[in-house]
Amino acid sequence: MGMAAVESQFHVLAVDDSSFDRKLIEKLLQKSSCQVTTVDSGYKALEFLGIESNDPNALSTSPQEVEVNLIITDYCMPGMTGYDLLKKVKESSAFKNIPVVIMSSENVPPRISRCLEEGAEEFFLKPVRMADLNKLKPHMMKTKLNNQKLEEIEKPLNVAAATAAVEPEIKDSAEVGSKILTLQSELEPKQVHLQVAQQEEQTLGNNNKRKSMEEGLSTDRSRPRFECVTTAV
Amino acid sequence: MLGLGVDRLQADINRLLTSLFHQGVLDEQFLQLQQLQDETSPTFVYDVINIYFDESEKLLRSLRLLLMDREFSDYKKIGLHLNQLVGSSSSIGARRVRNVCVAFRSASELNNRPGCLRGLEIVEHEYHYLKNMMHELFQLEQQRLLAAGVRYPM
Numbered sequence: 001m002g003m004a005a006v007e008s009q010f011h012v013l014a015v016d017d018s019s020f021d022r023k024l025i026e027k028l029l030q031k032s033s034c035q036v037t038t039v040d041s042g043y044k045a046l047e048f049l050g051i052e053s054n055d056p057n058a059l060s061t062s063p064q065e066v067e068v069n070l071i072i073t074d075y076c077m078p079g080m081t082g083y084d085l086l087k088k089v090k091e092s093s094a095f096k097n098i099p100v101v102i103m104s105s106e107n108v109p110p111r112i113s114r115c116l117e118e119g120a121e122e123f124f125l126k127p128v129r130m131a132d133l134n135k136l137k138p139h140m141m142k143t144k145l146n147n148q149k150l151e152e153i154e155k156p157l158n159v160a161a162a163t164a165a166v167e168p169e170i171k172d173s174a175e176v177g178s179k180i181l182t183l184q185s186e187l188e189p190k191q192v193h194l195q196v197a198q199q200e201e202q203t204l205g206n207n208n209k210r211k212s213m214e215e216g217l218s219t220d221r222s223r224p225r226f227e228c229v230t231t232a233v
Numbered sequence: 234m235l236g237l238g239v240d241r242l243q244a245d246i247n248r249l250l251t252s253l254f255h256q257g258v259l260d261e262q263f264l265q266l267q268q269l270q271d272e273t274s275p276t277f278v279y280d281v282i283n284i285y286f287d288e289s290e291k292l293l294r295s296l297r298l299l300l301m302d303r304e305f306s307d308y309k310k311i312g313l314h315l316n317q318l319v320g321s322s323s324s325i326g327a328r329r330v331r332n333v334c335v336a337f338r339s340a341s342e343l344n345n346r347p348g349c350l351r352g353l354e355i356v357e358h359e360y361h362y363l364k365n366m367m368h369e370l371f372q373l374e375q376q377r378l379l380a381a382g383v384r385y386p387m
Contacts, residue, residue, distance in 0.1 A: 018288075018320070020284045020285060020288055020321050020324070021321070023280070023281055023284060024281065028269065105316070105323065126320055127265070127324040129265055130265070130269075
C-alpha cells in the first residue's frame with residue numbers, strides 16, 4: 001500500500017543557493033503534490049544523484065536508492081552554475097534522461113537559448129509560479145513511465161508474482177497519470193486566502209519580465225492573472 | 234458580539250492590503266504567496282516574509298558598509314547584493330522595493346557613487362515602510378485569529 005502511494009508521487013530535486021528561494025520552490029512543488037528534496041549547490045545535487053563529482057568531500061550515494069523525476073535549478077549559483085549542473089547531468093549516462101529545468105531572476109535571451117540548447121526542458125523566470133510548475137507534469141510523467149518500463153524489463157523472470165503485479169500498474173499508470181493531471185487542475189488554488197477584492201486587478205501594473213522572454217522565444221507563456229489555471233496536457 | 238470583532242478585523246486587513254496594492258507597494262506575487270498557505274503550512278506567508286526580512290537586512294547592512302568606506306570601489310559586489318534583493322523582493326511581491334533596487338543597481342553599473350548613496354537611502358526607506366506595513370498586517374491577522382478562536386464554544 002505504502003509502496004504504491006510513493007510510486008505515484010513525483011520526486012523533484014530542487015537546487016538553489018538562496019534559502020529564501022529554496023523555501024518558496026519547495027512549497028510550490030509540495031503544493032503540486034511532488035515529493036521534494038532541496039540542496040543548496042550543484043555539487044550537492046550531483047552527490048545526491050550519485051554522479052561522480054570532483055569534490056573530494058563528496059559522499060557516495062547509491063544511485064539505485066534515488067529516483068528523481070525532475071531537477072529544477074537556479075542559474076546563478078557560486079561555484080557550479082545551473083548551466084554547469086545541466087551539462088553534467090546530460091553528460092551522465094545514468095541521468096541524462098532526467099528533465100532539467102532552469103530558473104533565473106534575469107531575462108537574458110542568449111542565456112536562455114544556451115540552456116535550452118544544452119537540453120534544459122524549460123527555463124523559468126523568477127518568481128516561479130504554480131502555473132509554471134504545471135507545465136512540468138508531462139515531462140515528469142514521461143520519465144516515470146520510462147523508469148517503470150525499464151524496471152519491468154530488468155526484473156528476473158522467476159519473480160513472477162511481482163511482475164504480474166507490476167504489469168497492470170504500467171497499463172493503468174497512463175490513466176492514473178492523466179487522472180493525477182486532471183485532479184491537479186481541479187484542485188488549483190481557488191484563492192482561499194485571497195483577501196483583496198478583484199477590483200485591484202485594474203490598478204496593478206503589468207509585469208513585463210515574462211513578456212520580453214515571450215518575444216524572444218516562441219514558447220507559449222500566456223499567463224492569466226487571478227484565474228484558476230487549466231492545465232493544458 | 235464576538236463575530237463582529239472578526240468581521241471588523243477582516244475589513245481592516247482588506248483595507249490595508251487594498252491600500253498597499255493601490256500604492257504599488259505590493260503586487261500580484263504577494264497573492265500567489267497567500268495562495269500557497271494552507272493547513273499544512275498555516276504560517277507560510279509569515280515565515281517566508283520573515284526570511285526575506287532577515288536576508289534583506291543583512292544585504293542592506295553590507296551595502297551601507299561598502300558605500301560608507303571612503304576607499305570604496307567594489308561596484309560589482311554592490312551589483313551582486315542588489316541582484317539578490319531584486320530577486321527576493323520580486324518573489325514576495327514587494328514591487329516598490331524591487332523597483333528602487335533596480336534603479337540603485339543602474340547607478341552601481343555606472344560606477345556612480347553619489348547615485349549609489351542616494352539609491353541606498355531610497356531603498357532603505359522603501360524597505361522600512363514595507364516592513365512596518367507587514368508588521369501591521371501580521372498583527373491584524375493575529376488579532377483576527379484570536380477573535381475567530383473565541384467564537385467557537387469550547
